[in-house]
Amino acid sequence: MTVKTLAYNIPFISIFLMMIAAIITPVLPKRHRIPEKLSCICLFIVAVLSGYLIYALDTANGDIAFNFPVGHYPAPWGNELRAGLLEAVLAFCYSIAMLLSLTGNFQSTAEDIPERRRSFYCVLMNLLAASLLALTYANDIFTSYVFIEINTIAACSIVAVKNSASTIRAALRYLIMSLVGSGLVLISICLLYDLTGHLLMQPMHTKIIELVKNGKYIFPLTVSLALITAGLAIKSALYPFSFWLPDAHGSSTNASSAVLSGLVLKGHIFLIIKLFLRVFGLDVIEALRMDKVIFILGVTAMIMGSVHALKQLNIKRMIAWSSVAQVGYIFLGLGLNSVEGISAACLHIIVHACVKPMLFTSAGGLSAAADHLKSLHDLLGTFYINKWAGLGFVAGACSMMGIPGFAGFASKISLTMASFDSPLIIWSLAALALSSVLNALYYVPAMIAILTGTDEKIHGVHEKIIIPLSFKISIGMFIALNFYLGLRFVPLLRLIMRGVNIFG
């Protein structure tokens, strides 16, 4: 079964388009914010193409996934992309979330970054988008490694681009931790190549199954799995490795925070999912006991991320620590080691990719209404000054707490349902419950803070700030997405499950 020619080429076109955009951006005129508009247009095109790919794969006869050989080498050699329903859904979600993050923070980007450097900022954003798409579609471990590195450099640069003392320091810490991660991934890739003789994922899988069946090289296999998981976990800020995150996400410009928290972490997590499902396979993961390790780390992250968030007074740092907790949810789903668990984890990737950028964008709007101060004490009553940002923050916070009807509820209920088939059910349910309570413990006071105003703020006797149209549209779209995911998640979950089933 084949798909139509256009659909077949979409994975490559998406990546290539973003890379071309990155290359031509520096020579574009800098006035009228043309570079940023180009990025937005390209992201929109990628979103439309990915939407078409979902449609083509959804309506094809039977569930299919196809391989796209990049250099036209035959199968055991060469570099490949692979696209199925899951990849297409994620690519669609990434491009939409990034587009909305960029448009929503149009103004704050202009305030934080001088015009002559803004076109380079767009280069970085385009590269980041390209690397995320490539990490989603890559079917060999070499391509994955290359794009992990591109992702690292671009991600550290969009932190440093604000050029204040704290962001430079945060970017350096981020870079060092990321390099440790890349180092571990690279060592593990070498080991895996040593053991299997392949870099393409499916042949690696065949060989690994054979090795495990014969009981050969089990120890090196475990070590390489542990190394690559640890390397990617550092990059995706799984709890004990996440101390670089609040600095990097809390101090950078709003658009960077939104993209880093919502999307960049997910690129690496999706690579772990790919390794588990496609390279090792769930049975091998269980035999090597990596699922238990991931589960424990996920639960720890869910709780400790929230505990750290409770201590924060700075609203952006609070949201950043909350990301650590949310990454824990994804790893919990992954640790359940079943198709349902992984589908729920993927749903949470999508939910978080839509909600976290909204929270960062709204927090940016709220803090702009309070003279760019970010402490919760300074944000009292800001809801009434910038109502769009206030609404966005409330919707995001409700979603993070898992109130029914909001997006966060969808993934929490799916994770709960997935836990029922697992022997770890008690631990998983207890962690989900405790973490939801903890989420409420810091999001509710934050909501109270922005909603508690003096009379003059409530009755509008304050300086009017002009809310740009792009901000309104972006927040409006985010809230709509939030409700859509919260109310109509079952078809999406079914789509993801079909994708996960043919993912291997």
Place this chain on the structure above:
Amino acid sequence: MIAKLLINHYEAVAVILSGIGLANLLLQRNLIKVYLFLAAKGWVSERAAPILLKDGSEWVMDVDKYVNPIPAGLVLTGIVVSVSVTAFALALTLRFYEKYGSLNIDSALSQMTKEQEILEAEAALKVDIGDNIS
């Protein structure tokens, strides 16, 4: 044990080098010395390519008479990546020095904690004043 190490001397050397590099990266407080790690990383990636060619058929299944060209590409890419990352990291370090006047990341971190404490104290003070007024 020793015999195993001798047989796998490529691996052993690579592991030692990367260990030194990793330790450097994590333990060095002076930022410039951190980038020694990257040199070590290059060695590790080089390991993947030649070993299979020499060890022959034992590990490789589908090698006919040809050698997989991709790992060589991986090595080259690894080297290019480490060069560019080093350049980027040095640029960042330069900025860091401009902002803090030092290359020691620890003293900068303690400076950050102090700044934060001051900010928090100020915030607490504001709440107190607010309470008194109301």
